[in-house]
Amino acid sequence: MNKQQAIFDLALWMGDNTLILGHRLSELCGHGPILEQDIALTNIALDLVGQSRMWLSLAGEVEGKDRTEDDFAYYRGERDFTNVKLVEMPNHHWGYVIARQFIYDAHHLAILEQLVDSSDQAIADIAAKAIKEVQYHLRFSSEWMIRMGDGTAVSHEKAQTSLEDLAPYIKSLTLTDEISTFAAAEGIGFDAGRVEQEAWATMQKVLEEATLKLEPSEYYHKGGKQGLHTEHMGFILAEMQSVVRAMPGNTW
Amino acid sequence: MIEKNLNQIFQARIDSEEKIEARDWMPEKYRQTLIRQISQHAHSEVVGMLPEGNWITRAPSLRRKVALLAKVQDEAGHGLYLYSAAETLGAKRSDLIQQLLDGTAKYSSIFNYPTLSWADIGAIGWLVDGAAIMNQVMLCRTSYGPYARAMVRICKEESFHQRQGYEIMIALSKGSEEQKAMAQDALNRWWWPSLMMFGPNDAESKHTAQSMAWKIKRKTNDELRQAFVDATVPQAEYLGLTIPDADLKWNEERGHYDFGPIDWDEFWQVVKGYGQCNKERIAARRKAEEEGEWVREAALAYAEKQRIKKENQKTKVA
Numbered sequence: 427m428n429k430q431q432a433i434f435d436l437a438l439w440m441g442d443n444t445l446i447l448g449h450r451l452s453e454l455c456g457h458g459p460i461l462e463q464d465i466a467l468t469n470i471a472l473d474l475v476g477q478s479r480m481w482l483s484l485a486g487e488v489e490g491k492d493r494t495e496d497d498f499a500y501y502r503g504e505r506d507f508t509n510v511k512l513v514e515m516p517n518h519h520w521g522y523v524i525a526r527q528f529i530y531d532a533h534h535l536a537i538l539e540q541l542v543d544s545s546d547q548a549i550a551d552i553a554a555k556a557i558k559e560v561q562y563h564l565r566f567s568s569e570w571m572i573r574m575g576d577g578t579a580v581s582h583e584k585a586q587t588s589l590e591d592l593a594p595y596i597k598s599l600t601l602t603d604e605i606s607t608f609a610a611a612e613g614i615g616f617d618a619g620r621v622e623q624e625a626w627a628t629m630q631k632v633l634e635e636a637t638l639k640l641e642p643s644e645y646y647h648k649g650g651k652q653g654l655h656t657e658h659m660g661f662i663l664a665e666m667q668s669v670v671r672a673m674p675g676n677t678w
Numbered sequence: 679m680i681e682k683n684l685n686q687i688f689q690a691r692i693d694s695e696e697k698i699e700a701r702d703w704m705p706e707k708y709r710q711t712l713i714r715q716i717s718q719h720a721h722s723e724v725v726g727m728l729p730e731g732n733w734i735t736r737a738p739s740l741r742r743k744v745a746l747l748a749k750v751q752d753e754a755g756h757g758l759y760l761y762s763a764a765e766t767l768g769a770k771r772s773d774l775i776q777q778l779l780d781g782t783a784k785y786s787s788i789f790n791y792p793t794l795s796w797a798d799i800g801a802i803g804w805l806v807d808g809a810a811i812m813n814q815v816m817l818c819r820t821s822y823g824p825y826a827r828a829m830v831r832i833c834k835e836e837s838f839h840q841r842q843g844y845e846i847m848i849a850l851s852k853g854s855e856e857q858k859a860m861a862q863d864a865l866n867r868w869w870w871p872s873l874m875m876f877g878p879n880d881a882e883s884k885h886t887a888q889s890m891a892w893k894i895k896r897k898t899n900d901e902l903r904q905a906f907v908d909a910t911v912p913q914a915e916y917l918g919l920t921i922p923d924a925d926l927k928w929n930e931e932r933g934h935y936d937f938g939p940i941d942w943d944e945f946w947q948v949v950k951g952y953g954q955c956n957k958e959r960i961a962a963r964r965k966a967e968e969e970g971e972w973v974r975e976a977a978l979a980y981a982e983k984q985r986i987k988k989e990n991q992k993t994k995v996a
């Protein structure tokens with residue numbers, strides 16, 4: 427194991443998470459509950475896919491095999507994607523979409539807060555760009571958690587159920603393996619324990635105001651980073667890659 | 679008598695190129711014409727998000743995906759500016775949206791055509807945004823101030839959309855045989871509907887004369903259509919694509935391209951609700967509206983709670 431591998435592994439994981447979540451949000455463009463919210467959610471999708479491009483390009487550079495951002499996005503199969511399962515979950519309804527976003531944002535921000543000080547300059551640079559966007563994402567999703575939680579009985583119930591449904595997917599954002607532990611030790615990556623603590627503190631503060639409850643789930647879903655995904659993932663990739671795979675080798 | 683004078687003063691202001699503002703007196707028909715036109719325009723922006731949105735998840739590179747997302751988002755923004763412009767005339771956004779959903783308000787028929795391949799995203803940017811620009815550049819000088827100002831903002835973004843669409847067409851037409859065929863196929867399908875976007879021939883158009891007198895419109899449908907054809911033919915030539923019109927040729931004498939007859943039966947079929955996607959487009963907007971109902975209610979309920987909280991704090995302090 428070396429530093430290059432650790433950078434590659436982290437950049438790919440960040441790039442895959444942001445790509446798949448950005449893709450999920452992009453499905454909603456034109457279908458939002460209010461025109462203003464449609465625009466706001468599309469903004470987040472734009473930020474995430476934009477960040478993914480930076481991470482995947484970095485992965486390609488450190489790998490040194492001439493793979494581009496698009497090679498990673500369009501020419502890999504499901505088992506090669508390293509994203510957590512949380513970001514694959516479908517857009518059931520606004521409450522679910524926001525809860526998914528809220529959980530991700532809280533962790534994403536805590537991760538970036540450490541990565542801005544990464545010993546690898548390229549990682550630190552991307553994190554510094556991304557962190558301003560993610561602060562806004564978290565503000566947006568927090569405000570909506572509060573609005574739903576402290577809105578009507580219906581919205582409260584929808585937000586609460588969504589949190590419970592998503593709870594088993596939270597832990598995977600801070601699971602470690604040999605290479606991420608190495609990255610943390612080298613100051614390249616992040617300390618997952620700290621991220622977990624900070625993200626939960628952020629979430630609990632918002633949820634208290636929202637009169638909603640979330641407990642760490644006793645059981646949680648593993649996989650994701652190891653290339654084992656939910657049933658949804660195959661459809662996401664089938665759709666996303668369809669044009670490129672039907673006519674491989676072309677420039678678009 | 680007074681009404682007649684007001685009308686004369688109003689027309690004199692129009693004739694001297696003064697902008698009419700929201701609080702100015704205006705003939706009721708002028709107001710109604712503008713509300714109808716601006717809200718149709720707003721609906722077109724919003725419904726127009728759907729055919730292009732159809733390809734966001736399949737955009738063939740991340741760069742294209744981001745560009746398309748941003749474009750469709752711009753259209754939502756255009757919808758917002760335009761609903762606001764209509765509200766300055768006393769219309770309510772929620773009423774206008776209701777008219778769209780119950781089918782009493784129209785929107786641009788072009789968005790009732792299906793997007794069948796990635797090349798359609800290029801063709802729409804190039805042709806549909808291109809045709810929209812012809813119309814909208816004119817509207818930047820329309821007599822109603824808030825509408826004119828909204829159009830100035832919108833026009834800047836539309837020309838960016840057009841370039842972006844044309845750039846997709848360049849990539850395809852310089853690409854593989856398959857990509858070229860895809861681009862040609864998209865041009866074949868979008869060319870005539872784009873010409874129809876300018877509306878019926880002048881002789882047939884019922885709103886044109888009054889709208890011209892009020893300087894809401896400043897060019898007729900046929901003038902705009904001709905300008906669009908003249909601008910677009912060289913662009914197709916540069917791409918090496920063929921415009922699907924055997925009668926298309928340069929007319930030295932007129933200094934314009936002549937082009938073949940438009941299939942007005944098809945135009946009216948789509949206008950009357952029988953285009954490929956009329957039902958689906960409205961159904962998609964209704965679904966968004968219905969699924970969003972509890973969300974809007976929650977936001978209102980929360981805002982109301984906050985307001986009451988603040989009021990209670992104030993009374994405590996007092």
Ligand SMILES: [Fe+2]
Nearest residue numbers: 723752753756
């Ligand atoms: Fe637009």
Ligand SMILES: [Fe+2]
Nearest residue numbers: 753807836839
């Ligand atoms: Fe546009």
